[in-house]
Amino acid sequence: MMTEFGAEGTRSGSPLLATAVQHPFTDADADLVLRASDSLEFRVYKVILAKASTVFHDMFSLATPRPSTLPKEDAPPFKDGLPVVDVAEDGRTVEMTLRFCYPMEDPELATFEDAERMLEAGMKYDVDIIVTRAKKALAVIAEREALRVFVLGVRLSTRDVGLMAARKSLSQPMWSTEPPFPPDLKYISAVTFCQLLNYRRKCGEAAAALSMECGWIEDASIVVVCSACSPSRTFRYQSGGKLPAAKWYASYMERAAAALRDRPFGQAVLDPYMLEHTLLIASQCSLCGSCALVSLSKLSRKLAEEVEKAVDRVSLELDF
Numbered sequence: 644m645m646t647e648f649g650a651e652g653t654r655s656g657s658p659l660l661a662t663a664v665q666h667p668f669t670d671a672d673a674d675l676v677l678r679a680s681d682s683l684e685f686r687v688y689k690v691i692l693a694k695a696s697t698v699f700h701d702m703f704s705l706a707t708p709r710p711s712t713l714p715k716e717d718a719p720p721f722k723d724g725l726p727v728v729d730v731a732e733d734g735r736t737v738e739m740t741l742r743f744c745y746p747m748e749d750p751e752l753a754t755f756e757d758a759e760r761m762l763e764a765g766m767k768y769d770v771d772i773i774v775t776r777a778k779k780a781l782a783v784i785a786e787r788e789a790l791r792v793f794v795l796g797v798r799l800s801t802r803d804v805g806l807m808a809a810r811k812s813l814s815q816p817m818w819s820t821e822p823p824f825p826p827d828l829k830y831i832s833a834v835t836f837c838q839l840l841n842y843r844r845k846c847g848e849a850a851a852a853l854s855m856e857c858g859w860i861e862d863a864s865i866v867v868v869c870s871a872c873s874p875s876r877t878f879r880y881q882s883g884g885k886l887p888a889a890k891w892y893a894s895y896m897e898r899a900a901a902a903l904r905d906r907p908f909g910q911a912v913l914d915p916y917m918l919e920h921t922l923l924i925a926s927q928c929s930l931c932g933s934c935a936l937v938s939l940s941k942l943s944r945k946l947a948e949e950v951e952k953a954v955d956r957v958s959l960e961l962d963f
């Protein structure tokens with residue numbers, strides 16, 4: 644039986660492609676040969692593949708013809724008396740897939756390319772453990788390559804991957820709209836990219852709005868009012884009352900709002916330079932100088948938590 648499985652989409656190349664088949668995929672008593680797109684041949688056991696993959700299970704449930712029962716021109720390929728199944732994936736992808744299926748240590752998915760190839764293979768051959776591991780790896784990779792992971796999620800119609808990556812992209816610099824453009828963008832539509840940009844803008848607005856709404860400051864030990872340092876704005880308590888806000892508080896909130904519009908994630912308001920600048924302003928007031936350090940520490944951590952909550956409430960519209 645010869646079966647050709649076509650790969651969908653495209654894949655970035657990897658410098659670590661397998662060049663030789665190794666144990667345990669060379670076993671003499673195997674009952675099937677998987678032949679990769681680069682001609683590497685893996686001697687495997689059908690029962691292991693059938694248990695791990697519903698696709699292989701269904702394939703093997705069909706009768707396998709013997710070499711001598713068909714006319715020569717219709718005979719499927721055999722190698723050393725074993726049926727050969729051609730797959731569209733390269734040798735590295737096949738080997739990693741098999742390692743997940745076999746009772747052996749799982750391969751490490753440290754690079755985007757490997758996580759990508761395993762997500763595709765796991766989905767194509769319906770192997771849950773591979774899909775799960777690939778998504779976990781992509782969540783780590785998205786910490787530094789969020790746009791790339793987002794594009795992959797869109798390309799494979801994997802909504803949870805797309806949403807996860809979009810969320811993680813908020814901590815990364817805004818993408819340049821000047822050439823050279825991120826190469827992965829060619830795999831998604833302009834509409835999808837605009838949806839991502841709109842999501843980021845809405846997150847920025849929601850996060851920055853916290854600097855104007857003070858209702859989330861519930862801790863009475865956070866002192867943010869002062870009548871001695873010529874404050875430029877007032878602080879509105881939850882009870883509705885207003886008091887003059889300390890100058891450092893007004894400055895911090897202004898800088899925090901600007902930072903959040905650019906990168907709406909909690910850590911943005913814990914920037915050491917921003918905190919240091921705020922304390923410098925506080926030190927110029929005889930009243931604020933003694934209490935600003937504790938208040939700012941509590942305030943900034945609370946704001947960071949509230950930013951994450953605010954961003955969580957923003958939804959990303961995707962067409963899949």
Ligand SMILES: [Zn+2]
Pocket residue numbers: 869870871872889890928929930931932
């Ligand atoms: Zn003051």
